[in-house]
Amino acid sequence: xxxxxxxxxxxxxxxxxxxxxxxxxxxxxxxxxxxxxxxxxxxxxxxxxxxxxxxxxxxxxxxxxxxxxxxxxxxxxxxxxxxxxxxxxxxxxxxxxxxxxxxxxxxxxxxxxxxxxxxxxxxxxxxxxxxxxxxxxxxxxxxxxxxxxxxxxxxxxxxxxxxxxxxxxxxxxxxxxxxxxxxxxxxxxxxxxxxxxxxxxxxxxxxxxxxxxxxxxxxxxxxxxxxxxxxxxxxxxxxxxxxxxxxxxxxxxxxxxxxxxxxxxxxxxxxxxxxxxxxxxxxxxxxxxxxxxxxxxxxxxxxxxxxxxxxxxxxxxxxxxxxxxxxxxxxxxxxxxxxxxxxxxxxxxxxxxxxxxxxxxxxxxxxxxxxxxxxxxxxxxxxxxxxxxxxxxxxxxxxxxxxxxxxxxxxxxxxxxxxxxxxxxxxxxxxxxxxxxxxxxxxxxxxxxxxxxxxxxxxxxxxxxxxxxxxxxxxxxxxxxxxxxxxxxxxxxxxxxxxxxxxxxxxxxxxxxxxxxxxxxxxxxxxxxxxxxxxxxxxxxxxxxx
Numbered sequence: 006x007x008x009x010x011x012x013x014x015x016x017x018x019x020x021x022x023x024x025x026x027x028x029x030x031x032x033x034x035x036x037x038x039x040x041x042x043x044x045x046x047x048x049x050x051x052x053x054x055x056x057x058x059x060x061x062x063x064x065x066x067x068x069x070x071x072x073x074x075x076x077x078x079x080x081x082x083x084x085x086x087x088x089x090x091x092x093x094x095x096x097x098x099x100x101x102x103x104x105x106x107x108x109x110x111x112x113x114x115x116x117x118x119x120x121x122x123x124x125x126x127x128x129x130x131x132x133x134x135x136x137x138x139x140x141x142x143x144x145x146x147x148x149x150x151x152x153x154x155x156x157x158x159x160x161x162x163x164x165x166x167x168x169x170x171x172x173x174x175x176x177x178x179x180x181x182x183x184x185x186x187x188x189x190x191x192x193x194x195x196x197x198x199x200x201x202x203x204x205x206x207x208x209x210x211x212x213x214x215x216x217x218x219x220x221x222x223x224x225x226x227x228x229x230x231x232x233x234x235x236x237x238x239x240x241x242x243x244x245x246x247x248x249x250x251x252x253x254x255x256x257x258x259x260x261x262x263x264x265x266x267x268x269x270x271x272x273x274x275x276x277x278x279x280x281x282x283x284x285x286x287x288x289x290x291x292x293x294x295x296x297x298x299x300x301x302x303x304x305x306x307x308x309x310x311x312x313x314x315x316x317x318x319x320x321x322x323x324x325x326x327x328x329x330x331x332x333x334x335x336x337x338x339x340x341x342x343x344x345x346x347x348x349x350x351x352x353x354x355x356x357x358x359x360x361x362x363x364x365x366x367x368x369x370x371x372x373x374x375x376x377x378x379x380x381x382x383x384x385x386x387x388x389x390x391x392x393x394x395x396x397x398x399x400x401x402x403x404x405x406x407x408x409x410x411x412x413x414x415x416x417x418x419x420x421x422x423x424x425x426x427x428x429x430x431x432x433x434x435x436x437x438x439x440x441x442x443x444x445x446x447x448x449x450x451x452x453x454x455x456x457x458x459x460x461x462x463x464x465x466x467x468x469x470x471x472x473x474x475x476x477x478x479x480x481x482x483x484x485x486x487x488x489x490x491x492x493x494x495x496x497x498x499x500x501x502x503x504x505x506x507x508x509x510x511x512x513x514x515x516x517x518x519x520x521x522x523x524x525x526x527x528x529x530x531x532x533x534x535x536x537x538x539x540x541x542x543x544x545x546x547x548x549x550x551x
Contacts, residue, residue, distance in 0.1 A: 011348035016382030033326035314341035
């Protein structure tokens with residue numbers, strides 16, 4: 006087993022990856038935002054040339070779970086191999102709920118939570134993000150796997166974007182985050198938020214004339230009147246004070262204790278800029294969801310705000326700790342971990358998500374695969390590419406498109422891949438050409454099986470029908486001589502802007518792409534919506550230390 010504990014993206018089933026790669030008690034903090042069994046589609050939106058969301062989207066994952074042979078087998082393994090209390094819990098839930106979609110979801114989650122408990126350090130914590138659809142069932146599972154005594158909080162994140170039919174019931178407006186430690190001694194750093202402006206206006210009413218700093222006056226008397234050692238006269242006033250006389254005198258000499266008038270009770274100057282703020286409780290209403298026009302938005306509907314993950318990571322980990330997200334999606338937990346100087350592991354079941362993560366890491370931090378982090382599970386050889394194609398030809402298609410940075414075109418992806426009409430177009434790349442900056446397209450087809458010259462004629466027809474500039478044919482198998490001749494007969498596209506010609510129809514094999522060969526075309530736009538560059542916290546601190 007290759008032990009992985011930092012800066013790695015995995016493509017594949019997180020249950021298998023946890024068992025194969027992640028050692029026992031090696032992770033400091035786990036955040037997971039699993040599918041909620043809400044019959045919802047997880048979509049990836051792609052940018053168009055104007056930077057807006059494209060109308061076409063790929064449904065990368067549908068979170069409907071069904072009771073079948075695989076679920077039955079997993080249930081059986083839990084009952085046979087898990088701790089007795091976990092086996093009893095899952096058996097009781099099945100007796101209560103029945104063998105339906107919700108139970109299939111809970112079986113899937115129980116198997117993974119058992120593994121997550123195994124890999125979590127004794128000082129570690131886990132945050133499970135969910136919604137009211139299944140939160141009550143998930144808490145039963147979490148109580149059983151992690152222990153009721155290790156439950157810390159049910160955090161309510163108020164999204165402030167109400168969902169649902171308010172005409173028939175109260176609109177839904179919150180998510181739930183279940184927070185557990187593994188045992189006593191977990192890492193914890195209290196978190197604070199700024200004071201409400203009205204609170205500041207009401208209580209911080211004074212300004213230091215010399216420094217301009219805002220402050221309030223606080224009581225220095227002791228609520229416990231039976232303290233003779235703290236009873237003394239100060240500035241002509243005898244009281245039971247909070248501090249010793251020596252400390253009181255020192256604060257007075259430092260200008261922190263003032264007497265507003267002779268005979269008045271001395272008070273303490275509490276500066277606003279020295280206060281941490283309000284201690285954060287389990288109702289989080291100060292973090293907005295990703296808005297439609299937000300610069301942070303990538304077009305991934307389940308994307309969580311970076312500040313939400315930053316709060317969790319700062320509260321329950323230290324710099325250099327390992328953060329794991331086993332359902333990483335668009336990877337906000339990974340981005341937050343990198344920003345805060347933590348190590349990270351992200352796992353996802355679709356190549357679309359892994360591709361999006363690569364783009365985010367490059368856009369945000371200039372990180373490069375193999376140099377700054379590893380990607381495990383994606384094909385690195387012709388043999389492994391063939392294996393992926395045999396296992397799931399649609400995931401193979403998405404992976405192949407990512408190699409040339411093409412935007413997947415249409416279709417719907419379930420647990421087993423993509424389906425739906427694509428009109429002979431698997432992917433698209435765009436570039437600008439001409440004096441007026443007209444948008445031109447490169448259409449991409451991907452084939453994992455037997456190929457023939459008729460495929461090239463078909464692609465040429467699609468390119469002409471769609472008025473595209475170039476067509477690219479990606480194949481797992483080597484093209485025949487007739488295919489190469491057919492492609493050559495299509496002629497060239499002549500770029501007005503770049504003053505260069507490019508073959509109209511091009512063929513690339515997977516083997517050639519893995520060896521570094523690329524399509525001949527003018528510079529193209531990015532595939533996903535571009536993520537903003539993020540400065541790491543350590544970089545921010547260094548900037549102020551100069």
